[in-house]
Amino acid sequence: MGKNAEILNFALPGDRTLGVTLKPHAFNLFEKPQENLWTFDLEGRLLGMYVDGVNYRRTLDNRYFRKSRIRMHGEDFRQVIEISQDKSALLLDRSRELLASVADQLPLNFENIAERVLTTDMSVLEKDAAVFRDIYLPISILPPDQYMALVLQVSEGCNYNQCTFCNFYRDRTFRIKSQVEVEEHLLAVRDFFGAGIKLRRSVFLADANALVIPQNRLVAILDTIHREFPEVPQIYSFIDVFTGVRKGSADFARLAELGLRRVYLGLESGNPALLELLGKPQLSDDIIQLGKDLKAGGVQLGVILLAGAGGEQFRRAHLKDSIALIEKLDLGFGDMIYISEFYETNREYRKVMEREQIELPEPGTIRKISNELRFELRRKIHKDVSISVYDIQQFFY
Ligand code: SF4
Known part of the structure; x- marks a missing residue:
C-alpha cells in the first residue's frame, strides 16, 4: 500500500468485508473474500476493476475491455476483448451499491470522493467521455x-x-x-x-x-x-x-x-x-x-x-x-x-x-x-x- 493511504474496513452481511482506501492519487473499493476491486480517480471516474476473477479496464472515452491470458503454441498471450456498456454498467453499479451501504459510516475526509463515486454512474461517465472526445x-x-x-x-x-x-x-x-x-x-x-x-x-x-x-x-x-x-x-x-x-x-x-x-x-x-x-x-x-x-x-x-x-x-x-x-x-x-x-x-x-x-x-x-x-x-x-x-x-x- 502506498504512502499516505488511509484504509477503512467495514463488515458486510454474509461474512464479507469492504475495504475503502483513499490514496493521494486514487480511491479503491475492495470486497472480501471475493477479492473484487474497483479503482477510481479522485474525480470518481472508474479506471479499472477486477470482478469475479476477471480484469477490466475503462478508457477515458468510456469503453470497457476485458483482459485475460490465453495459452497458445506453448506460450502465454494476452487477450483483450471490448465488452458492452450495459455489462460494464452492472459491474460498476455493484461498486456503487457496496459504497452506498457504508456511506453513512465514512469519516469527513472520505465524504467528497465517496459522493463523487456514488453520483458517477454510466450516464455521467458517458457525458464525461463526450467532453474527452471534444478535447x-x-x-x-x-x-x-x-x-x-x-x-x-x-x-x-x-x-x-x-x-x-x-x-x-x-x-x-x-x-x-x-x-x-x-x-x-x-x-x-x-x-x-x-x-x-x-x-x-x-x-x-x-x-x-x-x-x-x-x-x-x-x-x-x-x-x-x-x-x-x-x-x-x-x-x-x-x-x-x-x-x-x-x-x-x-x-x-x-x-x-x-x-x-x-x-x-x-x-x-x-x-x-x-x-x-x-x-x-x-x-x-x-x-x-x-x-x-x-x-x-x-x-x-x-x-x-x-x-x-x-x-x-x-x-x-x-x-x-x-x-x-x-x-x-x-x-x-x-x-x-x-x-x-x-x-x-x-x-x-x-x-x-x-x-x-x-x-x-x-x-x-x-x-x-x-x-x-x-x-x-x-x-x-x-x-x-x-x-x-x-x-x-x-x-x-
Ligand atoms: S512514422 Fe508515422 S506512419 Fe511510420 S510508424 Fe511512426 S507513426 Fe506510423
Missing part, C-alpha cells in the same frame, strides 16, 4: 511506461503517415497547433482531468512526432506546459529521424532543461531491406547521430523494435542488424528497448508481404522471434538498459 483526437498509442501520462496533443497525426505496417494516424492530417490552440488545449485538459490529474505521472507530447515542432515553438510550448502543469515536470515524446529539421545536441540540452526526459524512436529494425518493405525511410547513420545528440543533450532514448516483421525470411538479418545498430547507440541508464510483437493493423503490410512472397508468421513464431531478440539483446546490451515486450493491444487511455 482529444483518439490517442492511438503510447510507450508502455507512459500509459499513465498526461497526454497533451500539441500536434496531431504523423507528418509521414506512410509506413506500411502502421495504421495509427491514417484518420488525420498532420498539423502543429498554434501557441493559442496549445494554450486552449491545455486549459481544456486541466478542466477535464480535475483532481484526476494526480494519477498522471508525466506529460506525453502527442501525436506521433511532436518533436518535429520547430525548436523556438517547442520551447514556448514546454514553457506553457510548466506554467499550466507544474505538478507534472517530466516530459516525454516520440521522435523520428526522417521528417522535419533535425534537432542537435544544443537543442536537446535546452529541451532537457525544460523537462524533456526521454524520447521514443520506432526503430523497428536495423535491416535496410526490411525497413524498405516497412516503408520507413530511416538510415542507420541518422539513428546513430540522434543517439549521440540525445546523450550530449542529456535526453534518454527508448527504442522500439518490431519482432516478427518480415517473418522467417528476415529473422536472422533482422536480429543481427538490429542488435548491431543498437550496440552502436551506446545506451545506458534510463534508456530503454521495447520489443513490439508484430500485430497487424494495416492491410498494406500484408499486400507487401504477399508481393514479396513472404509468409506471415503465426503468433507462436512471432513470440519465438521476440524471445530470441530479447535474449540476444540481454546478452549484448548494458544491464542498466531496460528491455521489455511492448504489446500494442494492451494500450488503453
Whole structure:
C-alpha cells in the first residue's frame, strides 16, 4: 500500500468485508473474500476493476475491455476483448451499491470522493467521455511506461503517415497547433482531468512526432506546459529521424532543461531491406547521430523494435542488424528497448508481404522471434538498459 493511504474496513452481511482506501492519487473499493476491486480517480471516474476473477479496464472515452491470458503454441498471450456498456454498467453499479451501504459510516475526509463515486454512474461517465472526445483526437498509442501520462496533443497525426505496417494516424492530417490552440488545449485538459490529474505521472507530447515542432515553438510550448502543469515536470515524446529539421545536441540540452526526459524512436529494425518493405525511410547513420545528440543533450532514448516483421525470411538479418545498430547507440541508464510483437493493423503490410512472397508468421513464431531478440539483446546490451515486450493491444487511455 502506498504512502499516505488511509484504509477503512467495514463488515458486510454474509461474512464479507469492504475495504475503502483513499490514496493521494486514487480511491479503491475492495470486497472480501471475493477479492473484487474497483479503482477510481479522485474525480470518481472508474479506471479499472477486477470482478469475479476477471480484469477490466475503462478508457477515458468510456469503453470497457476485458483482459485475460490465453495459452497458445506453448506460450502465454494476452487477450483483450471490448465488452458492452450495459455489462460494464452492472459491474460498476455493484461498486456503487457496496459504497452506498457504508456511506453513512465514512469519516469527513472520505465524504467528497465517496459522493463523487456514488453520483458517477454510466450516464455521467458517458457525458464525461463526450467532453474527452471534444478535447482529444483518439490517442492511438503510447510507450508502455507512459500509459499513465498526461497526454497533451500539441500536434496531431504523423507528418509521414506512410509506413506500411502502421495504421495509427491514417484518420488525420498532420498539423502543429498554434501557441493559442496549445494554450486552449491545455486549459481544456486541466478542466477535464480535475483532481484526476494526480494519477498522471508525466506529460506525453502527442501525436506521433511532436518533436518535429520547430525548436523556438517547442520551447514556448514546454514553457506553457510548466506554467499550466507544474505538478507534472517530466516530459516525454516520440521522435523520428526522417521528417522535419533535425534537432542537435544544443537543442536537446535546452529541451532537457525544460523537462524533456526521454524520447521514443520506432526503430523497428536495423535491416535496410526490411525497413524498405516497412516503408520507413530511416538510415542507420541518422539513428546513430540522434543517439549521440540525445546523450550530449542529456535526453534518454527508448527504442522500439518490431519482432516478427518480415517473418522467417528476415529473422536472422533482422536480429543481427538490429542488435548491431543498437550496440552502436551506446545506451545506458534510463534508456530503454521495447520489443513490439508484430500485430497487424494495416492491410498494406500484408499486400507487401504477399508481393514479396513472404509468409506471415503465426503468433507462436512471432513470440519465438521476440524471445530470441530479447535474449540476444540481454546478452549484448548494458544491464542498466531496460528491455521489455511492448504489446500494442494492451494500450488503453
Ligand atoms: S510508424 Fe511512426 S512514422 Fe511510420 S506512419 Fe506510423 S507513426 Fe508515422
